[in-house]
Amino acid sequence: MIAYRIEPLDLHAHLYRVRLRIPAPEAVQRLSLPVWIPGSYLVREFARHLQGLTARQGGQARPVEQLDKASWQVRCQGRAALEVSYEVYAFDNSVRAAWLDATRGFFNGTSVFLRVEGREDEPHAVEIRQLPRGWQVATALPAVQVDARGQGRYEAAGYDELVDHPVELGAFWRGQFRAAGVAHEFVVAGALPGFDGERLLADAKRICEAQIRFWHGRRKPPFGRYVFLLNAVDDGYGGLEHRASTALICSRRDLPRRGEAGASDGYVTLLGLISHEYFHTWNVKRLRPAEFARYDYARENYTELLWFFEGFTSYYDDLFLVRTGLVDEARYLKLLARTVGNVLATPGRRVQSVAQASFDAWVKYYRQDENTVNATVSYYTKGSLVALALDLTLRAQRRGTLDDVMRLLWARSGGGPVGEADIAAALKEVGGRPYTRELSRWVHGTQDLPLEALLREVGVQWSVQPPPWPLRLGLRTADGNGSVKVRAVMRGQWAERVGLAAGDELLAVNDWRLRKLDDLELYAVEGEPVELLVGRDQRLLRLRAVLPGRDEARANVALAVQEGAPAAAVARRKAWLGAR
Secondary structure: OEEEEEEEEEOOOOEEEEEEEEOOOOOEEEEEOOOOEOOEOOOOOHHHHEEEEEEEEOOEEEOEEEEEOOEEEEEOOOOOOEEEEEEEEOEOOOOOOEEEOOOEEEEOHHHHOOEEOOOOOOOEEEEEOOOOOOOEEEOOOOEEEEOOOOOEEEEEOOHHHHOOOOEEEEOOEEEEEEEOOEEEEEEEEOOOOOEOHHHHHHHHHHHHHHHHHHHHOOOOOOOOEEEEEEEEEOOOOEEEEOOOEEEEEEEHHHOOEOOOOOOOHHHHHHHHHHHHHHHOOOEOOOEEEHHHOOOOOOOOOOOOOHHHHOHHHHHHHHHHHHHOOOOOHHHHHHHHHHHHHHHHOOHHHHOOOHHHHHHHHHOOOOOOOOOHHHHOOOOOHHHHHHHHHHHHHHHHHOOOOHHHHHHHHHHHHOOOEEOHHHHHHHHHHHHOOOOHHHHHHHHOOOOOOOHHHHHHOOOEEEEEOOOOHHHHHOEEEEEEOOEEEEEEEOOOOHHHHHOOOOOOEEEEEOOEEOOOHHHHHHHOOOOOEEEEEEEEOOEEEEEEEEOOOHHHOOOOEEEEEOOOOOHHHHHHHHHHHOOO
């Protein structure tokens, strides 16, 4: 069996040592390290952290030849096992790569395990050894022979499975629960004293049970055990899905605290993240783009379907919070309004479709700059609104729901690869008519979605609120250190028309020092000329203009339950938000 051994080599130097044993190697054995990790669509060049690669066979050193940035080959003699050794620098405190210091270790297999080319489908084993005193192991990787701390041998059916199980190391908090009869484990590293682990377990259980019921009714899910790996840091947010686990990162202040009543906005955001990544267990890890039927770890894997796999997952993540009673209708509509406003405040929605945004993820979504808001649209946020529009359209026609579409796709594909034609066919079967027009306009076009009318059909009132100054002026800023720095200028809006640019510093208005953007109301009058003092490239500029009126920005949307809505609309809303 192809076998790895990984151990912390130097905590302060952030180095893992990895040994790889390859039985019966090829005469010229090729090895490579992935350049990306599935679920995060950017070439990240993990090989830049690999060093000291050597090889031996039968006790003799074998020369290692590097072929490109992430591939090597070793010329072997005979069929004796090839022993490869190398080190990996691990100082990426995210969910995507590897980390090691004196308090914690973490790694994804794509960052640390060389791929034995041509033998990916053979069984693989890994031994985790030499942990510091008091450290434990947490992973969903099947254990074969491990001690009480989790040190020992784990096995996988192939390379894909091996690298799809992140590993947490350290002296972390851990708790367990069962959802639909299946064991679930929650691991939290870095929590503050007073952290309410029991509440986190109880709330996560409600989400997990609801999603298992959504996909399978009373049947079991397609995994026998699931593990949440949560890294609590001073400031951070994100997650990465895997087939039987997820790696999460959040601000430790967002964790629930013992004795705390209600749920803070940060904790609700964390619950939405948990819901999102857990839903991915079905939607992207199993039900996945046809282009991802077999990952190519050496280059970009393109698909136009991230609007479905990420966007629809983003639709369901908060929806499950209201369906499980973790938030009420009013709070859910507030979350939804924020998403609607974010999309409407993005000029790039008129430039790029969500299908194009999916394909361009490799070069645009993960490489954002000051022009991103003008040139692109998020397949997460607009994709979630496409899901909302389709769901409400189906419900208004009383032929079915998006829930039915998702379950039909699962049943038809066997939980495997699908394409857009499959999605269209499922919509047609559930809705009783083709949805070609909607898919063309909403997915491949750049028109705004008819959300106001669709929400009215479920008794939700749409209103536009007075916009905050950044939205009103058409810019994004960063306040700090007593100054206002322009991060982005929206295409065609006031800030661009008067000549502001990303990187400018707004110093004063009408000769009054401007320390935060909200202070504009103190020094200027709507509809009257103002003079802005702007710092750019160590020079001072004076720009003269008239401030825009409050009604010029339409993106500050508020949603609320409509008082006196027709009974049929109320019934549809209750069915939508309370579906079981």
